[in-house]
Amino acid sequence: MVRTILWLCLALWTTCVDATPDMERLYADLFQTLNPAIRPVANASDPVVVTVGAAIQMIVETDEQNQLLTTSMWMRFSWEDALLRWDPDDYGGTTSLVVPLHNIWIPDIVLYNNADSEFRGMIDTSPHLTHYGVVYWNAPALYKSSCRLNVRYFPFDEQRCILKFGSWSYDASGINLVNRSAAGDMSSFIDNGEWDVIGMPVRRNEVYYSCCPVPYPDITFTLVLRRRPHFYLFNLLMPCLLVSFVTALNFLLPADSGEKVGLVLTVLLALTVFLLIVAETIPPSNTTPIIGKYFIATIFIVSLSVIMTVFVLHLHFRLPGVGPVPIWLRKLAFVSLAPLLCVQASYDHGKPILPTESNGGHLGDIPVKNRKTKKRSRWVSTEDDSNDLTDLARAVASIDGNLHTLVTRCNEQDADEDILTQWKYVAVVFDRFFFVVYVILTVMTTIIILCQPKPYSE
The missing domain is CATH 1.20.58 (Methane Monooxygenase Hydroxylase; Chain G, domain 1)
Known part of the structure; x- marks a missing residue:
């Protein structure tokens, strides 16, 4: 974010301070009769070839409950404007010019899978114009896009979220989109605590929609994210x-x-x-x-x-x-x-x-009855002795x-x-x-x- 602010300050300082009489005269000659609503082509049947690139800066938020992904990116566009060419010798050797955004034609490229109710996107930064008529527009953007998250292998999952960019008004005959490179720029990515960015491949598509019989080109960035478990x-x-x-x-x-x-x-x-x-x-x-x-x-x-x-x-x-x-x-x-x-x-x-x-x-x-029938030869059997022996036998039997x-x-x-x-x-x-x-x-x-x-x- 600090680099973005410094870049904006540098662009404004270049626009306001580096103005010379030759540049003022060039600016007046270029934009005196220019209509920014007209496509900048020499032949009306020719499309404007717009090169699309992007550099991911950071992953701001992953809303898994609502299937949303918020990313901070630096968008990079370039195209040729046939109406903005000049000879540097006529203007003191001036080969480039930083112009306000709304003074020139800008392609209406939007994020197709945008999920932000406020439709926040690119910041209105000033494009850079060369004497060949080539426009370079680099702008930081904050995108909230829909992303279908597959949580089958959570927390060891890998997600693929797409960012699909295309013109909302022009079909392939009006604007032809081409990708700047085979993959997005990840050199400025700030590490995220939850996700690792594995890659950011880019591909160009032409899709026929039910509304129109002509194809609409788009540039699709696939953000490959692997969760840190x-x-x-x-x-x-x-x-x-x-x-x-x-x-x-x-x-x-x-x-x-x-x-x-x-x-x-x-x-x-x-x-x-x-x-x-x-x-x-x-x-x-x-x-x-x-x-x-x-x-x-x-x-x-x-x-x-x-x-x-x-x-x-x-x-x-x-x-x-x-x-x-x-x-x-x-x-x-x-x-x-x-x-x-x-x-x-x-x-x-x-x-x-x-x-x-x-x-x-x-x-x-020894059974009791055997002890009862034993005779004691030394004793004289009397009636009292018999009763005593009977009582004793009963007591022994009870015990x-x-x-x-x-x-x-x-x-x-x-x-x-x-x-x-x-x-x-x-x-x-x-x-x-x-x-x-x-x-x-x-x-x-x-x-x-x-x-x-x-x-x-x-």
């Missing part, structure tokens, strides 16, 4: 990736801690917030961008981890009296998965130790029955504890199995979605 990588993708891997620690958290489900739900809520931020960043489109696919896939995997966690807690927290672990589940957990996942458990020849049945645990191995009941209950409790321990072992094995499955799914999703090839030429 660093901002989105560090502010959206990296937090999402870290949060998804933190979720894997949920499977290493002991089930007795009571925080497994709470941790997963908190992570799921955080991912949902990130997805809302992404939805506000990218424009509405019929295609889902890469970053959106990654967030949706991550949310799906984390939701799946909630189901896995609930299943593990269902295996871990079993009520006493529940049946033993089914044979197929014992084989799957202890024989197949546990050695593969390096989970330590109690084994007996490759099989987990099952609770053994109680032998009864009687303290009195033996109570001890048998206690031993049976202890054995049943031990059997229940053994069964619950087996279920907990099964829960640990499946927790480790789900951990491996979750990590594999997360890594595969990251590689498949984020590392897929991006057809920039699309």
